[in-house]
Amino acid sequence: MKLRKVTAAAAVVLSFAVTATACGSSKDDNSGSGGGKKITIGIKFDQPGLGLKKPDGSYSGFDVDIASYVAKQLGYTAKDIEWKETPSADRENALSRGDVDFIVASYSITPEREQKVSFAGPYLLAHQDLLVRSDEKVTKGTDLNGKKLCSVTGSTSAQNVKEQIAPKAQLREYGTYSECLDGLIGGAVDALTTDDSILAGYAAQDQYQGKVKLAGLKLSNENYGIGIKKGDTKLKGQIDDALKKMVSDGAWEKAVKDNFGPANYKNEPAPKIGDIVK
Structure with a gap:
């Protein structure tokens, strides 16, 4: 009689454990079926x-x-x-x-x-490109010779331009692209370089529309x-x-x-x- 009681109790515990495990796995399983999974x-x-x-x-x-x-x-x-x-x-x-x-x-x-x-x-x-002021005319990379070129600290984009395209460009490195943009609009720098998709994202912002433009140069893929x-x-x-x-x-x-x-x-x-x- 005691054995049957223990066995029944164990069965209840085992059943509860299995149910709890199943519920827990459904929350963590990234199987792609939705339903609350992340x-x-x-x-x-x-x-x-x-x-x-x-x-x-x-x-x-x-x-x-x-x-x-x-x-x-x-x-x-x-x-x-x-x-x-x-x-x-x-x-x-x-x-x-x-x-x-x-x-x-x-x-x-x-x-x-x-x-x-x-x-x-x-x-x-x-493509790597340049962002310049709307009234500037830049048709080729060598137009940057003698100009102030900006990119973020540690970026390879500006180095590529300076080393391979416009060796006489004056490189300025800022902490963020936003700082470069402020410098571009204020006249502290003449161009900002990085991927054209990134430049387009900034140029599309309300505060920059009409003030800057992409040069349209395909400097890299x-x-x-x-x-x-x-x-x-x-x-x-x-x-x-x-x-x-x-x-x-x-x-x-x-x-x-x-x-x-x-x-x-x-x-x-x-x-x-x-x-x-x-």
């Missing part, structure tokens, strides 16, 4: 037009639109997305640590990076890809399929116009998946 996506928080965290806590930008569309195709709703800031220097580490499921953050595909992470896409072909953990071929295939659908249904073109339109950004057509322009 997916963590890395973006930039400080790039207008690409990835920006706004004062009200919401997010906007082309990269955000790309990431949101992909997440939806994977089975997640907007409420299922956890956005995580991923600065350029920490992108590879964030993926290897498992801090994020994938990264959409003006992440150029390069052979060096492909040794550490895998990429889906590309989803945008950008930057193939933006979606970074995922190295070797995750399944997720890569799923994201590639989502990007193809985004292009075919017109959502890609809409995202370009919504985020870069006010800057008159002459974007390249949507790149073909796996087509890396050298």
